[in-house]
Amino acid sequence: MEEPHIHILGIAPYEGMKTAMARAAESYPNVTLDIAIGDLDEGAAIVQALPRDRYDCVISRGGTAERIRQVSSLPVIDIKLSVYDVLRSIKLAENYGGRYAVVGFPSITEPAHILCDLLRYDLDIITIHSREDVVSTLTQLQRTGYRMVVSDMVTHTAARQMGMDAFLITSGAESLRTALDQAISFSKGFRRIRQENLILRSMNQDEVSMVLLDRKGNLCYAQPADPAAELLSTLRSHLKEVTPGRSLSFYYKNLNTLYGITARQIRMWENTYVLFTCRPGQIPLRGSKLGMRSYGRAECDHLFMSSFYSISGAMGEVESTVSAFALSQQSVLIAGENGTGKEQIARALYLRSGQTNSPFWVFNCKLLAEKSWDFLLNHPNSPFNAYHNTLYFQYFETLPESRLLQLQTVIQETGLAKRQRLIFSCTCDEGEALPPAARAFTLALGCLTLRLPALRTRSDEIPSLASLYLNSLNQELGKQISGFEPNAIEQLRRYQWPNNYTQFKQVLYELAVLTESPYIRSSLVAELLSKESGLFHPSQPAVPNGIPQGTLEELTRGIIYQVLNANGGNQTAAARQLGISRTTLWRHLGEAKK
Numbered sequence: 001m002e003e004p005h006i007h008i009l010g011i012a013p014y015e016g017m018k019t020a021m022a023r024a025a026e027s028y029p030n031v032t033l034d035i036a037i038g039d040l041d042e043g044a045a046i047v048q049a050l051p052r053d054r055y056d057c058v059i060s061r062g063g064t065a066e067r068i069r070q071v072s073s074l075p076v077i078d079i080k081l082s083v084y085d086v087l088r089s090i091k092l093a094e095n096y097g098g099r100y101a102v103v104g105f106p107s108i109t110e111p112a113h114i115l116c117d118l119l120r121y122d123l124d125i126i127t128i129h130s131r132e133d134v135v136s137t138l139t140q141l142q143r144t145g146y147r148m149v150v151s152d153m154v155t156h157t158a159a160r161q162m163g164m165d166a167f168l169i170t171s172g173a174e175s176l177r178t179a180l181d182q183a184i185s186f187s188k189g190f191r192r193i194r195q196e197n198l199i200l201r202s203m204n205q206d207e208v209s210m211v212l213l214d215r216k217g218n219l220c221y222a223q224p225a226d227p228a229a230e231l232l233s234t235l236r237s238h239l240k241e242v243t244p245g246r247s248l249s250f251y252y253k254n255l256n257t258l259y260g261i262t263a264r265q266i267r268m269w270e271n272t273y274v275l276f277t278c279r280p281g282q283i284p285l286r287g288s289k290l291g292m293r294s295y296g297r298a299e300c301d302h303l304f305m306s307s308f309y310s311i312s313g314a315m316g317e318v319e320s321t322v323s324a325f326a327l328s329q330q331s332v333l334i335a336g337e338n339g340t341g342k343e344q345i346a347r348a349l350y351l352r353s354g355q356t357n358s359p360f361w362v363f364n365c366k367l368l369a370e371k372s373w374d375f376l377l378n379h380p381n382s383p384f385n386a387y388h389n390t391l392y393f394q395y396f397e398t399l400p401e402s403r404l405l406q407l408q409t410v411i412q413e414t415g416l417a418k419r420q421r422l423i424f425s426c427t428c429d430e431g432e433a434l435p436p437a438a439r440a441f442t443l444a445l446g447c448l449t450l451r452l453p454a455l456r457t458r459s460d461e462i463p464s465l466a467s468l469y470l471n472s473l474n475q476e477l478g479k480q481i482s483g484f485e486p487n488a489i490e491q492l493r494r495y496q497w498p499n500n501y502t503q504f505k506q507v508l509y510e511l512a513v514l515t516e517s518p519y520i521r522s523s524l525v526a527e528l529l530s531k532e533s534g535l536f537h538p539s540q541p542a543v544p545n546g547i548p549q550g551t552l553e554e555l556t557r558g559i560i561y562q563v564l565n566a567n568g569g570n571q572t573a574a575a576r577q578l579g580i581s582r583t584t585l586w587r588h589l590g591e592a593k594k
Helices: 015-025 040-047 062-071 083-093 106-119 131-143 153-161 173-193 229-237 297-305 318-327 342-351 370-378 403-413 434-444 455-477 486-494 502-516 521-535 552-566 571-578 582-591
Strands: 006-013 031-037 057-060 076-078 100-104 124-127 148-149 165-168 209-214 219-223 247-252 257-268 271-284 291-294 332-336 361-366 390-394 421-427 448-449
Touching: 006 062, 006 173, 006 486, 015 031, 015 173, 015 219, 015 455, 031 173, 031 342, 031 552, 040 124, 040 219, 040 403, 057 153, 057 173, 062 076, 062 106, 062 153, 076 153, 076 219, 083 100, 083 106, 083 148, 083 165, 083 455, 100 106, 100 131, 100 153, 106 124, 124 582, 148 552, 153 165, 219 582, 291 297, 291 370, 297 342, 318 342, 318 448, 332 434, 332 552, 342 361, 342 390, 342 421, 421 448, 421 521, 455 486, 455 502, 502 521, 552 571, 552 582, 571 582
Parallel strands: 006 031, 006 057, 057 076, 100 124, 100 148, 148 165, 332 421, 332 448, 361 390, 390 421
Antiparallel strands: 209 219, 209 271, 247 257, 257 271, 291 361
């Protein structure tokens, strides 16, 4: 007798688990597994919105599985975390330098207790039973000196939002296969007794909002949440336009979101309803002014929280200074080498200030065209003419002297720094003075100065930074990497990182993509770092017969690259060895890039 085909819905709390589920399902030819991403209430809302007669059962994890059981009559199979899943995350967290605790729902903490009993680990393990417990638990941990947690997705997200570091416990392939076996076994019996009690059979799987109104305009159903009052009023105004057998389409704009809305009638029993499907799409904020961009609080928060700077805890000792500066109205200058995260620090200053209800403007001084500059200084709709905005001038030191003088005059004569928060950033090598023009300008304005350390000066922190980011890559890529070989992490510590955190992030990402074993091998690290050295310090062509080939400028650049490579990319040391100024060195390097 032919095996029945099983349709399973997987609700993954994070992106990487979706990938891992799909891989596990490849071994089951009689199973179709549809996977959506959602945690706790979000995951439960996804299940509610989908037509239940499409699936035989649902598989999910921990608290999300429990929430789905409360809202759906479909059977829900819990992906149990194994002791090995917890052990893998704890081994990855061992590189972390500070105190940490294991925090999560019982599905997390029960195997953690078993593990600690077996291996005699001395870890603090705290069980939570609801989303409401999370913030109070983390707050208490922070007060007692904890800076990191090993946790489930809910706690992981809350910890990151509270400024704590976090390792997410991911589900391994063996746990997923066990859950799929249980789901198949359960589905075969459940299929015979499944009920046909559904409200909306035609809901699709898009990430959309669904609103169901009766003919009087009463709200009967909505997911993922009740619509805002203004949107609900708009939907009610279109009720009479929806006729049997004909759908209606229209648009609705709210702040920065444009909704494409489709409405149609459906009948259930003796009643008629109108189902509104609302698909949001972001309205681009990028205007025609080259080098200018406006961000809202939500977009800034997303960009910062998803950045390497936030995920890895790279702010380090700078964090207290950022928090203190954010509370001041005084202008701030951020200085640091390329790749040290100046834009992320500017976002953090904005997000921690009292002006997040107003836009965060970024002006890329390298790209500001003449029309953009004229708009800023002379147009009545210029951001300079508003109040309580945050204005961030990126690559500030590249402004021509004439524009620097114009900007300084506008700031001082119009009281711009009193009406708006001003942030500037410039590129400056570790240990070097600020560029003269930037120093003179910021002294005139009395800017607070924030120097960002180069990554090579924090080599002792590289194991912790790498492990935290690797944990996030496990989630994103569906990997199960437990850490680095000892010599591999030492190679990362010794490398000079000329492009700092930007380069560090890219190398770690490539290492994670290429690694299929539990640990990242030292040979792979050596290979990638050798490639990076070639990109930043390219070797020069060999000289045939002892006769130099090329122009004087080309030969000069070749010598500069050799000395730079010998000094690990340190431009200051290279200039000192060559007996030239850093300005002269920059000029030769700049010519090489043209």
